Amino acid sequence: QSVLTQPPSVSGAPGQRVTISCTGSNSNIGSGYDVHWYQQVPGTAPKLLIYVNSNRPSGVPDRFSGSKSGTSASLAITGLQAEDEADYYCQSYDSSLSARVFGGGTKLTVL
Amino acid sequence: QITLKESGPTLVKPTQTLTLTCTFSGFSLSTSRVGVGWIRQPPGKALEWLAVIYWDDDKRYSPSLKSRLTITKDTSKNQVVLTMINMDPVDTATYYCAHRTSGGNAGGWFDPWGQGTLVTVSP
Numbered sequence: 001q002s003v004l005t006q007p008p009s010v011s012g013a014p015g016q017r018v019t020i021s022c023t024g025s026n027s028n029i030g031s032g033y034d035v036h037w038y039q040q041v042p043g044t045a046p047k048l049l050i051y052v053n054s055n056r057p058s059g060v061p062d063r064f065s066g067s068k069s070g071t072s073a074s075l076a077i078t079g080l081q082a083e084d085e086a087d088y089y090c091q092s093y094d095s096s097l098s099a100r101v102f103g104g105g106t107k108l109t110v111l
Numbered sequence: 112q113i114t115l116k117e118s119g120p121t122l123v124k125p126t127q128t129l130t131l132t133c134t135f136s137g138f139s140l141s142t143s144r145v146g147v148g149w150i151r152q153p154p155g156k157a158l159e160w161l162a163v164i165y166w167d168d169d170k171r172y173s174p175s176l177k178s179r180l181t182i183t184k185d186t187s188k189n190q191v192v193l194t195m196i197n198m199d200p201v202d203t204a205t206y207y208c209a210h211r212t213s214g215g216n217a218g219g220w221f222d223p224w225g226q227g228t229l230v231t232v233s234p
Contacts, residue, residue: 048223098171
């Protein structure tokens with residue numbers, strides 16, 4: 001059971017917009033701790049997608065965006081492409097655990 | 112360009128000790144605010160943070176695994192070593208090391224990651 005809760009799966013057709021939620025609590029996201037997002041294509045290592053809630057590293061398309069509000073964060077992907085099919089993970093810090101924590105991951109399927 | 116690569120045994124027996132080495136290039140662990148972390152992923156499951164070591168030799172561990180983990184660094188060799196004692200089949204996973212970038216208020220983020228190494232725990 002992950003401290004950060006993500007939907008197990010989401011899907012969308014090419015060109016559509018999808019969002020992936022990351023729900024925490026008052027000991028992590030709700031305390032104002034930053035959220036980072038990673039993309040993991042099957043069989044490969046995770047790759048940083050969004051850092052500090054809404055910042056994109058160089059090379060990440062602006063189709064990817066992040067936001068945070070209250071005890072939750074969201075990753076939005078617009079203009080879905082087949083290459084976006086992957087697992088997505090959120091990460092934050094939990095003060096009760098004194099630990100970095102990951103969400104359970106969300107599998108994105110491009111229909 | 113920062114790169115990291117994990118190395119170690121692919122198969123360990125229950126109760127044995129696992130020693131993994133992360134060899135990196137493109138940065139120095141003697142540089143202020145730099146860190147290297149370890150994260151694992153059981154087959155088909157989510158990522159789990161294990162430990163991180165910083166340039167000043169400060170170390171942080173996952174509370175649930177703290178009693179079993181030791182992280183050390185060899186700055187001259189550009190290596191970080193993770194030791195996990197008393198291995199169990201549930202510890203079967205791909206183990207990743209990653210460069211920790213300082214910033215924000217959640218201890219920073221991991222970028223980039225090594226390719227990972229699959230460790231199987233079986234008699």
